[in-house]
Amino acid sequence: MTRHAYPPSALFGDYLRAAAGFFPTIAVLAIVPVGIVGGTMLAGFAALFAVFGVRTALRHCTSIEVTEAALQSSGLLQASFWWSELDRMKLSYYSTRRDGRGGWMQLKLGAGWSTLRIDSRVEGFSELVIASVKAAEMRGLSLDPATSANLQALGIELQATEPRFGNAAGAAI
Amino acid sequence: MLSYIVHRILIMIPTLIAISIVIFTIINLPPGDYFSTYIAELQSSGEAADLAKINFLKAQYGFDRPLWEQYIFWAGGLLHGDMGYSFAYNLPVNQVVGDRLLMTFIVSFSTILFTYIVSFPIGVYSATHQYSWSDHLLTLLGFLGLATPSFLLALVLLYLANVYFGISIGGLMDPKYVDQPWSFGKVLSVAAHLWIPVVVIGTAGTASMIRRLRANLLDELQKQYVVTARAKGLHPLKLLFKYPLRMALNPFISDIGSLLPHVISGAAIVSVVMSLPTTGPMLLDALRSQDMYLAGSFLMFMAFLTVIGVFISDLALAVLDPRIRLQAGRRE
Structure with a gap:
């Protein structure tokens, strides 16, 4: 069994971003008479940054346990499923820079109604991805081209390099 | 995705501030201002300018103040939807x-x-x-x-x-x-x-x-x-x-x-x-x-x-x- 958590140093930037977005927006809303349109936009931004701050705090208190048979997240963001029930996997890469550097990845795993999103700043992210890929291949899941490209960027080779054309249950054509 | 949206919005804000500074600097680069051009045009055609009104507008819109104060005034106005005053039309820009x-x-x-x-x-x-x-x-x-x-x-x-x-x-x-x-x-x-x-x-x-x-x-x-x-x-x-x-x-x-x-x-x-x-x-x-x-x-x-x-x-x-x-x- 392995345990993965977000180190506080990795989340520090997110706390700063949430604060840098939330407090100035609230200050402008409170001080400047912005009108209905401007006020709605600023209130939307404030809500967005507040949600981001809350999610960062939830991640701070969450840890993910991975075993041969299952994946379980404990803490405030709880989710768990058996690897044998995994029916969707997506590995996304996001970068705000034009040259595509300095970005981060997000692994999205799902089984039935249960969905778990894991950021690449979690400790041992590569091990988590490898375990997920194994489970996905075992289940014969269809991986989209973006996920395949991102896995290759991580140095993880897929058994089937071409995307599969079939449903999640592995009914490939 | 939420992280991405937050990152992008936080980049947008300083970008817009930087653009507003560049725009304000550029529109102030030509020598003189609207009023000096307007007065010169009236004088060349032999008409009298309403100097009292012009001085009032100059003071109201801070044309006698330093450039950075004018910028703060303009940018602050934009925040609450006041786009300033059009001197050519004699109406607020919004109108x-x-x-x-x-x-x-x-x-x-x-x-x-x-x-x-x-x-x-x-x-x-x-x-x-x-x-x-x-x-x-x-x-x-x-x-x-x-x-x-x-x-x-x-x-x-x-x-x-x-x-x-x-x-x-x-x-x-x-x-x-x-x-x-x-x-x-x-x-x-x-x-x-x-x-x-x-x-x-x-x-x-x-x-x-x-x-x-x-x-x-x-x-x-x-x-x-x-x-x-x-x-x-x-x-x-x-x-x-x-x-x-x-x-x-x-x-x-x-x-x-x-x-x-x-x-x-x-x-x-x-x-x-x-x-x-x-x-x-x-x-x-x-x-x-x-x-x-x-x-x-x-x-x-x-x-x-x-x-x-x-x-x-x-x-x-x-x-x-x-x-x-x-x-x-x-x-x-």
Whole structure:
């Protein structure tokens, strides 16, 4: 069994971003008479940054346990499923820079109604991805081209390099 | 995705502040200001200027204060929707812009819709029927669209619309509806006039989008995964829509960023030719007469549209194809 958590140093930037977005927006809303349109936009931004701050705090208190048979997240963001029930996997890469550097990845795993999103700043992210890929291949899941490209960027080779054309249950054509 | 949105918004804010500083600096670069030009014009024609009013406006809008204070005043006003005062029109910018902004939005978004609705099916058809006679015909039309100057097309369409459909020359509505409150008749009149500027402004963009979509889709259709899927008997339409088309859409979507400001600023010449009551001609006048608040607010509005457009296209790209892309010879 392995345990993965977000180190506080990795989340520090997110706390700063949430604060840098939330407090100035609230200050402008409170001080400047912005009108209905401007006020709605600023209130939307404030809500967005507040949600981001809350999610960062939830991640701070969450840890993910991975075993041969299952994946379980404990803490405030709880989710768990058996690897044998995994029916969707997506590995996304996001970068705000034009040259595509300095970005981060997000692994999205799902089984039935249960969905778990894991950021690449979690400790041992590569091990988590490898375990997920194994489970996905075992289940014969269809991986989209973006996920395949991102896995290759991580140095993880897929058994089937071409995307599969079939449903999640592995009914490939 | 939430992290991405937050990161992007936090980048947008300093970007907009930096742009506003650049705009304010540039519109203040020419020597003198609107008032000195205005007084000189009156004196040269032997008329007397209302100095009391001019001094009042100068003091009210802080023209006697340092530049940075003027900037704070202007930017602070923008935050709560006060775009300043148009000295040329003797009205607040909000009132001067009035219906023009609405008209600009109507023309711009209709043009964008026209561009996408026309170019998307034609681009897909051209790529999937490469080198057929219909592909050659559409390619010819595309090149014609790219090569025809917009103002020339505007003149031709104005003539044809007047002769064959009886639509009045120029403007976005019949003359009897100008400066009248909105009514059903006015809406119908705008709808009847709208197609001419939409076709004129949208033609070049549509043609270039068709070419790019065709080229991108052809690249994707020749890839091995498409051949494999075909060999395995996947339905051609399902195959087309599930992977190659989605991949080919990326440059299409990244265009949104430049589309919004381009449609507004690029339409200025066409708007002058067609006498459209949009913001383009007003921006030209404001820049010529150094009407700084009017010009600055317009430029800021266009910068805002650019930033919003890039934000929307980045979000759409991140949703559709969130793959790692490292430039400068690195892994694609």
